[in-house]
Amino acid sequence: SITDTKEIKLSYKENVFLFEFASLHFASPDNNQYAYMMEGFDNEWNHTDASRRVVTYTNLSSGEYNFRVKGSNCDGVWNEEGASIRIIITPPYWQTLWFKMILVAIIAGCAFWIYKWREIIAKQREMVELAKRELKYRNLFENSLAGMVRFSSTSWDVLEANRALLEMFGVKTSEEVKQILETIPSAE
Numbered sequence: 439s440i441t442d443t444k445e446i447k448l449s450y451k452e453n454v455f456l457f458e459f460a461s462l463h464f465a466s467p468d469n470n471q472y473a474y475m476m477e478g479f480d481n482e483w484n485h486t487d488a489s490r491r492v493v494t495y496t497n498l499s500s501g502e503y504n505f506r507v508k509g510s511n512c513d514g515v516w517n518e519e520g521a522s523i524r525i526i527i528t529p530p531y532w533q534t535l536w537f538k539m540i541l542v543a544i545i546a547g548c549a550f551w552i553y554k555w556r557e558i559i560a561k562q563r564e565m566v567e568l569a570k571r572e573l574k575y576r577n578l579f580e581n582s583l584a585g586m587v588r589f590s591s592t593s594w595d596v597l598e599a600n601r602a603l604l605e606m607f608g609v610k611t612s613e614e615v616k617q618i619l620e621t622i623p624s625a626e
Contacts, residue, residue, distance in 0.1 A: 445524040452527075456494040461509035461517070469512035476525075477504040500529035587615065 448455065461470050473483040474493055478501060484493070508520030531537050579586055585603030587596055596616035604610060607618055 443523060445526065447526045447528065449528055450500050450530045453498065454494070454496045456492055457505060457507070458492045459507045459509070459521075460491055461511075466512040471510040471514070471516075472507060473509075473516075473520075474505070474507040477506060479503055498525075498527055500527045500533060502526050587619075 457474070459472060459474065461472070468488050470488045472486050472488075472491060474486070475483045476495060476498075479495070479498060486493075503525040504522055505525055506520055506522040508517050510516040579588070579598075579600050582600055583602055585606045586600040587603060588598040589595065590597055596612055596619060599607075599612045599615040603615060604612075607615055609615060609618070
């Protein structure tokens with residue numbers, strides 16, 4: 439009863455409900471008039487007579503509403519205070535703030551993961567390309583008929599000599615080539 443309850447809380451699934459109202463005037467109840475309004479939904483008062491004392495609401499959006507009803511007697515004297523009840527319709531989970539925050543976090547996490555994944559793939563491609571170039575260089579270096587020496591980038595230390603140079607000097611290791619090259623006087 440609207441006289442006992444001041445607030446009704448409904449789920450978004452409970453989307454069809456109705457109100458039935460009456461006013462007590464025993465002299466001529468068929469001549470009573472009613473006005474009702476769902477504040478937050480209706481823009482103005484809806485008027486009806488004693489033959490239609492039921493109002494149905496369907497598919498109200500989630501939010502807070504205030505249903506108000508007032509009546510008049512057969513003489514047209516209105517009870518301006520009337521009666522009211524607050525109606526709260528809870529939103530579905532996908533319209534709640536916590537769900538939206540979780541969704542944003544998931545999307546941001548996925549975007550970050552995709553960014554990192556693309557970065558890892560790019561590094562892997564770079565490493566594969568570097569390995570291909572290294573293999574190409576290694577084949578060229580090892581199979582060259584000319585003698586080749588690979589020096590350190592910071593000094594003239596021999597890091598490696600190819601097979602042709604080792605055969606040319608008649609030695610077996612790059613270390614022996616280094617010792618031979620150290621015996622050559624520098625052009626200072």
